[in-house]
Amino acid sequence: MKKLIYLIVIVSFIDMFSQLPIMSPFAQSLGATHVLIGSIIGMYSLSNMIGNMLSGYFIDKIGPKTVLVIGLSITGLIVSFYVFVSTPGQLLVVRFFHGLSAGFLVPAAFTLLSFISKSDQQGKSMALSGAAVGISAILGPAFGGIVASSFGINFVFIPISITMVLMALLVSVYLTRTPTSDSGDESLHLAEAIKLIKTPVLFVGYVGAFSLMFAQGVLAYMLPLKVEDLGYGSHFSGLLLSTFGIVAIMIFMLPTNRIFDRYSHTKMLVVGLVIIAISLTGLSFTSKLELLFIVMTCYGIGFAILFPSLTTLMIKNSSKAARGKVFGLFYAFFSLGVVAGSSITGLLSVDYNEGFVIGGAALLINTLFISYLIRKYTFTKSLNHTNQ
Template sequence: MKTALWLYLFLFIAFFDLHAQYPMLTPYAVSLGAAPTFIGWMMGIYSLTHLPGNLLAGPGVDRHGSRRYIMLSLTAAGLILIIQAFIKSPWELLVLRGLSGFVLAFLSPACLTLLARLSDHPVTQGKYMSGHGVIHTSASVISPAAGAFIVASFGFRTTFGSLGLLLIATGIMAYFTLPKTRPSAEPAAPLDAEHSRSIPDWRYFLPPFVIACAQGILFYELPLRGAGSASIMSTGILFSVISLGALLTLSMLFLNRYSPILRLTAGIFMMALCFYLLAVFDTSIIVTLFLLGTTKGVIFPAMASLFIILGGSHLGRTFSLQSIVTSIGSFCGPVLAGLIHGYFSPFFAAFLILMIGLALTPLRRIPQPVSLPSSKKAA
């Protein structure tokens, strides 16, 4: 539990730092002279460069543990943010966003693997994942509005520099407080012939892909509804509204008792409906975004629980593959939105993508494992 508390603290700081950038990246790129299509590529390149990092992260975390990867990822991302404060052209921003995507690709597989190994009971693991979601969402509730306020008050350079220093300090703290021992290499008890494979059925990776694609469209489209400092503030508030909705459902820990695949498919369906409402109606956007946030609070713990069950003793590789398809979706989303912006509603495109992904996802229950990798050595 002590390890979980430390990890939650570091995750809160890291997520606060990262989500505070969302409402300012698009205006920052515009201030550097970037066109809408270029902004889509700038946002997408972050996810594209996640791929090589994800490929390296999976085997590395399984072999060496999570501590060094968490520390190096946060510290390197902080240094890049400090450099980002002094750039003068959109192309420099593109390069730095690509580098940032690579170094932060190690963070999610390392954190999720460490949390999953803190217990060998599926329900407890689900609660740890919900706790991860609560921390993530709590930080994202206030960070977009806080980031927008800081940049409106002090400018882009001071904001990026401060966020970079905070990430570096968090990475150094993580190195000295997280466990140094490697995770247990004991194999998990087999589930059945299908689920004992080291790589889960690829159809189960469709949900993180379509969800990331839809979110990428949202992150691109929402800040473009206006311009100027007032728009930055309002965009930050809208992102915070989404996070408040997610926090509501993440706090409902009893949901972890239900089948992950059922929670996941129900959440995707409701998220698709929210994007449809965003595409069709211009009013009640705050209510719709709040409802969209509640679907995220259902989806992400369910998705983590599903991959814990499917991953067995290969949690690092499994979460790495999840991060890979998430990165591809996050790349495709804003790029697609940039290409169709002004011709076709990106929100309606997100609705179609989610519904197609839902239709192709296996709609059957996943059996609970007899046991999962022991956590006692990792804790």
């Protein structure tokens, strides 16, 4: 059952990553202006964040399996609509609904994984799920770019659409039904979301999730610009990003993944953030290609430490009845971080080296804030409060 869930995570993230290299030229080919192209790209993350938050309510109400079946089916259908898009306005609408429906998938998958994993192996399970994300980050852009250039852009959307519908069938047949919330209040309230965010231990995880994806947003925006300006060729941007993904996957899948069940998740969280912050800053002072690969290796180590620590922290400090809402908010902060990382550095109109320094400094500030919260609050009390 776990292998099927990991496969769902891979397919869900490939759906997103495969469109990174093709969406801008696709929008441009339809006659979109630069402003509209930016809106089309950002629309997915915006609506995805809404989907993440809504998913928590439905996961706890009808169960993660049902959410996955419906979400995969609807997302597969919506992806097929890209084939019929002929104007920038139509593309913007499809992007909105694509991001909204896809926002239900990952929280449901991680909630389901947390239900079926043994309590003493949650860290390892989250590490393996992180490996699934890393595999998607490597395969997705390559699939999108190569298939679009070789066979046309429609051949990117059609296989993904079919795969998602097939995954929905597999989930409906092979996954067992999981528990739903037994709480009396089934309504979705903003006050309930605020209550979860204000829970100290969960708030630490949400700030950590935002920080991780803020770094990813800065990296995705600035690294290709630096590599191109240094004259190394655009293909090295992909190789550098693949380096961090490969390093992370190795740590996730090798026996090193045992460290996530052996050491404090809060301490690992801080260590991972510090490594990523130093790596981002290091990119600003590095111009030699071999040094860039070394820095990206360090970045991969930081990512590999941080991601499972965050997700395990969410599981260890939430009740099953609220698990869906907790993960829904968690991935909403993920989406918010990506948007903030790329848009803030873009609005500041800084060059790539300044962008890396700003990103590293922002992460260090967040790390200090998280360290302060960890020392200030007793997380055992926070857990008891969450489970009530």
